[in-house]
Amino acid sequence: MVFSSNIFLLYFMPVFFLVYFILPRKVRNYFLLLASLVFYAWGAPEFIIHLIVSVIANFYLVRWMNKTEKPGLKKLLCGISIAISIGLLFYFKYGNFTMNNINSVLGWFHAEPLKWTKILLPIGISFFSFQSVTYTLDTYRKVNEPMDKLSDYMLYIVMFPQLIAGPIVRYCDIADQIRNRESLYTDRLQGFYRFVIGLCKKVLIADVIGFQVDQVLGPSNYDVLTTEQLADIANKIATIDSTSAWIAIFAFTFQIYFDFAGYSDMAIGLGRMMGFKFPENFDNPYVSTTISEFWRRWHQTFSVFIKNYLYFPLGGSRVKTEARKYFNLWFCFLISGLWHGAAWNFVVYGALQGIFICADKLFLKRFNERLGRIPSVFFTFLIIVLTRCFFRIERIDLSWMFIKRLFAFDFTPFHFSDNPHLYVTMLVAAFFSFFTLSKFGLKVQDKVYFTDYNRRQHIIAFVVSIIAFVFCLGALNASGFSPFIYFRF
Template sequence: MLFSSIVFLFYFLPIVLVTYYLLRKSYRLKNIFLLVASLFFYAWGEPWFVLIMILSIMLNYIFALIIDKYRDKKSIARLILILTCVTNLGILFVFKYLGFTIRTINEMARLNLSIPNIILPIGISFFTFQAMSYVIDVYREDGKVQKNPLYVALYISFFPQLIAGPIVRYSTIADQMDNRKETWQKISIGTCRFITGLGKKVLIANNMAIIADRIFQMNTDAGVVASLAWLGSIAYTLQIFFDFSGYSDMAIGLGLMFGFKFEENFNYPYISKSVTEFWRRWHISLGTWFKDYVYFPLGGSRVSNKDKIIRNLFVVWMLTGIWHGAEWTFILWGLSNFVFISMEKFFGIDRMEKHKILRNIYTLFIINLNWVIFRSKNLIEARKFILNMFGVLGNGFWSDYTLMFLKEYSLFLIGGIIFSIPLAKRINKFIVEGRRGSILLEVGYPFVVITLFLICVSYLTKGTYNPFIYFNF
């Protein structure tokens, strides 16, 4: 079920909210109800997917209990931790990577092994990593084991952040399970945050998706001119940001409506002055996960040997690429990030104070090319698209299609650029702080939010293009 759907906005969410608040102060009943609602939410469309998630919940709940029981026997606890990782990653491998692995073996060994047609459960990468972090934190004593299986189930399956994050640590919400407070202020802020995310998704991401999808398909069919290729890459750069950050805004807003506070997942990544900084600002929860559970255990940057630092970065970015998808494009995308982050680390590019504008241009250039690799169906298409961006294949520079896309979608392109930098945030802060308590603000701000919501609904009721990139992960 999409957040940006009529079913969610006018049926599922209102029913869940009203029922939740009718339960009053009984957090045990509220949590049970949220668990049932979350399982229903996940089962919508493909009911059998929920069985995979329930299996993950049960296994990780048991693993954490065993680790806690044998805490004094390090060898047993370590063995269970290894079993936890193998089991979780094994399930993820079967559903996400088995087909790709067999296909690769067939191509490399010239075999004809049967490739199973396995449907990828939605959000499996997110809830698998979240479940693993719970067990690992129990092993490290960074969090207490939860004896109530319903609470572990709610943590893993909570519908606001289930499909595409942010990836939440159990320690972040453990106390909120029973001690959170719902207030009108939280509901108000959460509603505004949700509608803001909805606007990002429906108005900007969806319209950028139309441009990107058409141009990438044109490139596959016959090739495109340089201006179209650049327009398609920029459109996708905006699409993936507003698609994912919009979803994160909606998730954080929904959490606030139910009294939960999640960590931020994006911090204006396109103003970064290096690829390193970009990944501190983009998908923060995933970066933190790999840093805490892979990079630091390997030694991070604290090791004296530079070769080991490079090894650690290589492992992290290889795994990051693989996490995003079962295709060579994702692996190359991860390795590209590894190369530039390593160069920045050892040449100090990310610490240079001068030439900030040039550094920002360099970063956007590299990120934009990386998104082309990320978006392409295979390496051949990625190579063809990038060569067309620089006119190497001789397709020319200008096309009437370029002008057509610019005329039809210029408003959304400009809006995407403006809202991807802190300009709108600063203007909003200036208005709020400068007119705090004024009638204009108290009436005008709700009017703008309501208008934005109605515009989004009008787009959705017209059945406009509404893809969601991170459903694939």
């Protein structure tokens, strides 16, 4: 179940909140847990048992780890707990990828390929595996005490607002809120407004742009395509003119931001309606003046996770040599690239980001400072746009071919009338992406997102939210409704 679906918006969400607020406070967590399990079981029925078993196992392992005084055993239990979380992630997410690569290598030596049944990727596994790791490590490091109740721990892992696509909530950030939280009526309302803002980002911007991007670059997941379909995409990319190529990659850059940030907004909004304060996930990433800044603003909870649970354990910047420091940085980005998807293009994407981060530390940051703020924002944005080619096109050869088309200087005249809906949506996306470059924009953002509303503001926000919600529902359903005059056979 995804948030931008009828079943969630018109059935699950209303029924959930009705029952949630009717129930007494002390049983609300149980109901939230039950609803979250239903939510997950709807989308991943074959994985729900794995999830529950792994969560229970982790809970008791961490409790045991916390109680034991023996450092060796403590370390072992911590390792087992992390191995369960990361092992599941590795098996489900990287099993197919690994086997394909092993078989490719075997193929070079004319050896028989290993038999392997393809595994389906359970939704949200990349997110809840990480949350599970934060729980284990935060407890191990004595940052927090472990949960007393299994149900509370399970709720932390499977809570439906952030289960599918984050934000990755660290255990230490939310432990107290699970045990005790308050939801004021202003939280409920402002949570709803935030949810609607996210829905608009997803439905009115990302989906509109995404549809057009798919027309040019094919569906985002090449795994499901047949050889003929892949050949068709390759042909399209090989013959695309530079104008269309630039439009497509700019469009995708906006699509991915509004899609992901929209989903995070919806998650944060849903959480706030229940009294949770989830961490922010995006902070206007496209106004960054350097790549390092971009990664501090983009998918912030993930960056924090990588910093705390990978970069620091590797030694961070407190290492003996400069080379090691840069390697740590680069390696973290390589892993984060792989986290985005099990394919070589994501590895290249991560590696490139790592290279730019290192370049930032070495010279690029100073260069950007000399450029001035606005030029450096657009320079950084251009780097992001170009590296996105490796993110969107799931084959390195095709990504490279696409980049060559970008710089083939084979431009065709641009006509706004060819696709006004796309271009207007891209302009809107660009406006909101760079809105906070101005002080006025920042002020408006603070007012909308982070300030408590007075009565008049509530009324305006409420009316606007309802209209926007209705409009999103229309867009969601109209896009799939394409009838025929009569049936044809």
